[in-house]
Amino acid sequence: MPVGDFLKAVKPLQKQYKKDSIIVVMTGGEPLLRPDLPDCGMDLRKNGFRWGIVSNGLLYTEEMHNRLLNAGMGSVTISIDGLAGTHEWMRNSQHSYDAAMNAVKLVASSPRLNADVVTCVNQKNFGELNEIHATLLQTGIRSWRLFTITPIGRAASDKELSLSNEQLMQLMDFIVEKRRDKRMKTSFSCEAWLGKYEEKVRDGFFFCRAGIHIASILADGSISACPNVDRNLTQGNIYKDEFIDVWNNRFEIMRNRNWTKTGKCAECNDYSICEGSGLHWWHGERKEILRCMGKV
Numbered sequence: 001m002p003v004g005d006f007l008k009a010v011k012p013l014q015k016q017y018k019k020d021s022i023i024v025v026m027t028g029g030e031p032l033l034r035p036d037l038p039d040c041g042m043d044l045r046k047n048g049f050r051w052g053i054v055s056n057g058l059l060y061t062e063e064m065h066n067r068l069l070n071a072g073m074g075s076v077t078i079s080i081d082g083l084a085g086t087h088e089w090m091r092n093s094q095h096s097y098d099a100a101m102n103a104v105k106l107v108a109s110s111p112r113l114n115a116d117v118v119t120c121v122n123q124k125n126f127g128e129l130n131e132i133h134a135t136l137l138q139t140g141i142r143s144w145r146l147f148t149i150t151p152i153g154r155a156a157s158d159k160e161l162s163l164s165n166e167q168l169m170q171l172m173d174f175i176v177e178k179r180r181d182k183r184m185k186t187s188f189s190c191e192a193w194l195g196k197y198e199e200k201v202r203d204g205f206f207f208c209r210a211g212i213h214i215a216s217i218l219a220d221g222s223i224s225a226c227p228n229v230d231r232n233l234t235q236g237n238i239y240k241d242e243f244i245d246v247w248n249n250r251f252e253i254m255r256n257r258n259w260t261k262t263g264k265c266a267e268c269n270d271y272s273i274c275e276g277s278g279l280h281w282w283h284g285e286r287k288e289i290l291r292c293m294g295k296v
Helices: 002-017 037-046 062-070 084-091 096-107 126-139 165-178 243-249
Strands: 024-026 048-057 076-081 114-120 143-147 187-188 222-224
Touching: 002 037, 002 243, 024 037, 037 048, 037 062, 062 096, 076 096, 084 096, 096 114, 114 126, 114 222, 126 143, 126 165, 165 187, 222 243
Parallel strands: 024 048, 048 076, 076 114, 114 143, 143 187
Antiparallel strands: none
16 A cells, blocks of 8 residues: 555645644554555655554564664554564464564663553463563563453464463462563453453553554555454445545444343343453354353
8 A cells, every 4th residue: 555545645634633643653563564654654754654563573673773763753563573583473483583583672771762561371371471581680671561462363273372261370379470660561462351450460441442542554454443343344435435524434343342142142241341342353144243252
């Protein structure tokens, strides 16, 4: 997608919102596969948009780091999915761990960046979490977010990628413990309602912002919310629709979640609080939530 097409779609938002209240995050896939990414960022900043990236770090060299900083990048997230062997198993790429750790050190060395590391917790790295924590502390990074995989696509049948209910509880207890260590802020992602662990493993109370505070423009121009939300929930396309009109007049299915009161959610006493948990847990015919983390 030409950056001009993206800017044409989002610039009308500045008539409705303060410029600095809008943050553009370029993710993927891998955004650094796009060689003109710093130029795209510069164009965003010149037009008044704050911006950042989410990267696997493989192409995040010192040269690229400096180019992104000079283009006005304000936030960056790097994925570290285990110690060396586990990370490279997850990424199916040799030497990817060293590149990613170098990226973490680079972003940690730039105080003006809002930088963090994310880790997808799975069967392979579950027993490494303490070592990962210690390793990240040595890099100087100050924020670590952990999340689990959504059981869709290949992850639906690969048992090594998902945690058991018992492991999920152990993960929550691990995060509670590490949050006492103020050298690095450890937290769970915004992915789900967590029942008794709410406000213990992250700042604030669960609230799924998909389609409420978050919209996305995908590579083909599709307009949706978080990129991991079911493609059936796409609300339009910038090559056919005005983005601001779609934002203001569609997204009803994301802003009124009453349709999630079905299956096990229908009789749940916590429904008025969680409202069906994260939107990415509803796929296909959306008759049942893929996983309820509040009841483990």
